[in-house]
Amino acid sequence: MPSSPADTVAFIGIGVMGYPMAKNLRAGLGKDKTLLICDVSKEALNRFQKETEGQGPVEVVDNGFEAAKAANTIITMLPGSDVVKSVYLDPETGILAAVEAAAREGNTEHKLVMECGTIESDTILAVAKVAQSTSLPADKLTFVDAPVSGGPMGAQAGTLTFMVGCSPEASDRVFPIVKSYLSHMGSPDGIFLCGDVGAGTAFKIINNYLSAITSLAASEALNIGVKAGLDPKLLTDVINVSGGQCWVTSKSNPVPGVQENVPSSRGYEGGFRIELCAKVLGMGKKLASDVGARTVLADPTLDAFAEAIADSRYKGKDARVVYKWLNESEGK
Numbered sequence: 001m002p003s004s005p006a007d008t009v010a011f012i013g014i015g016v017m018g019y020p021m022a023k024n025l026r027a028g029l030g031k032d033k034t035l036l037i038c039d040v041s042k043e044a045l046n047r048f049q050k051e052t053e054g055q056g057p058v059e060v061v062d063n064g065f066e067a068a069k070a071a072n073t074i075i076t077m078l079p080g081s082d083v084v085k086s087v088y089l090d091p092e093t094g095i096l097a098a099v100e101a102a103a104r105e106g107n108t109e110h111k112l113v114m115e116c117g118t119i120e121s122d123t124i125l126a127v128a129k130v131a132q133s134t135s136l137p138a139d140k141l142t143f144v145d146a147p148v149s150g151g152p153m154g155a156q157a158g159t160l161t162f163m164v165g166c167s168p169e170a171s172d173r174v175f176p177i178v179k180s181y182l183s184h185m186g187s188p189d190g191i192f193l194c195g196d197v198g199a200g201t202a203f204k205i206i207n208n209y210l211s212a213i214t215s216l217a218a219s220e221a222l223n224i225g226v227k228a229g230l231d232p233k234l235l236t237d238v239i240n241v242s243g244g245q246c247w248v249t250s251k252s253n254p255v256p257g258v259q260e261n262v263p264s265s266r267g268y269e270g271g272f273r274i275e276l277c278a279k280v281l282g283m284g285k286k287l288a289s290d291v292g293a294r295t296v297l298a299d300p301t302l303d304a305f306a307e308a309i310a311d312s313r314y315k316g317k318d319a320r321v322v323y324k325w326l327n328e329s330e331g332k
Contacts, residue, residue: 003034003057005109009181010036010067010074012087013117014044017148018077020155021116021185023052025075028184031056036067064088068098072109073181077116081123084115088127096130103135111136112177114146116162118208118280121201121287124165128197142166142174145197146182147204151252151272153261160186163207164193165200202287209284211247212277212319213297216304218248219323222255226327233258254323263318271318278305 009029011022014037026035034057039045049058061067064087067074074095078084088095099111113131115124124145131143150160162182166175171193179191194203221244225235232255240250252271253259263271285298308314308325317324 005070005072007032008034008036008071008073010038010061010071011077012038012064012067012074013077013079013083014039014041014048015077015079016152017155018116019044019048020152021077021148021160022048024155024158025181025184026052026055026058029056033057034059034071036061036071038063038067063093064090064095065093065098065101068095068111068113069101072111074111074113075116075181076114078119079117081120084117084119084123084127088113088115089130096127096134099131099134099136099141108137108140110139111141112174113141113143114178114181115144116146116148118147118204118283119145119201120283121198121205121290124201125198139170142170143197144174144178145200146178147200148186149204149207150186152270155185158185158187159190161190162186162192163200163203164191165195165197165202166193167197205280205283205287208277208280209287209298212281212284212305213301214246214248215254215277215319216301216322218244218246219254219320219326222249222253223323223326226255248320252318252320254320256324264320264323268314268317268321268324271320274305274309274314274317274319274321277319278302278309281305 011025014022022037029035036059037045037048038061045060052058061070076087078087091097095113128143131141134141145165146162148160148162154160164178175193182191194200222232222235226232236249236253236258239245248254252262254264256264259265263269281298281302285295288295304322308322314321314325
């Protein structure tokens with residue numbers, strides 16, 4: 001017997017981040033809930049079903065429309081604005097088209113929709129505006145942005161941080177529900193209500209702006225030490241109990257061999273690709289421009305990333321590969 005929409009959750013986008021997130025969600029939901037999955041990769045869909053066998057029902061749907069028709073909770077983890085617009089706004093296959101169809105059929109059960117990717121603020125606000133204009137009563141549809149921080153390692157470990165934007169009118173009622181789902185994929189203490197829809201995205205962009213710049217700054221500092229003949233592990237230990245400590249030095253050190261199970265110690269594979277790091281840094285620069293905030297470090301950091309990306313030795317690697325790029329570059 002098919003599960004009711006109230007007992008069904010849909011997850012759209014099982015890529016590098018979404019796959020482990022959806023696996024942790026499936027494990028946390030309990031066997032009485034059905035999880036719907038949707039992705040362009042048939043291989044990922046088949047592998048997911050095999051790896052979660054026995055944990056509870058997992059069914060495949062073809063698009064956002066099917067997901068939103070069958071589930072009252074829809075979580076998306078999408079790679080960019082164009083995909084978000086397609087998944088949410090397509091008049092035939094989109095999530096919000098299904099919401100409209102449900103309203104026409106007299107189905108007014110509450111729908112909760114969450115986008116967890118790092119998407120441009122303009123796109124998030126555009127989707128929110130369309131969501132607010134559907135025929136479903138305002139208190140029956142809640143769209144939130146809930147971007148994540150923690151990278152693939154955090155997604156696998158279920159320790160992600162979520163930055164949630166939710167309308168003030170709905171936050172008291174809906175945020176506890178949002179948190180109950182996100183807690184399966186992240187640390188309960190790391191789920192923050194940041195403000196209205198779009199605030200979560202702004203928080204994430206600003207966090208990524210800082211993380212991108214510190215990736216280069218930490219790499220420069222450690223490369224100076226290595227070039228000076230210092231022990232990078234001891235240098236890291238000193239930095240991490242001193243004023244230079246940051247997430248990059250303590251959690252994803254860019255020098256190979258200093259820390260185990262981080263991208264730099266496995267050929268800079270399996271982390272946050274430098275191309276994506278440059279993209280989100282650009283988003284931070286745009287946000288700064290939009291709000292009239294002066295920046296100094298964005299452009300030189302973007303230039304450094306661009307130079308590294310142009311070299312096949314570093315292209316496609318974790319962003320901390322800028323250490324290797326610096327180390328192998330001639331001093332200037």
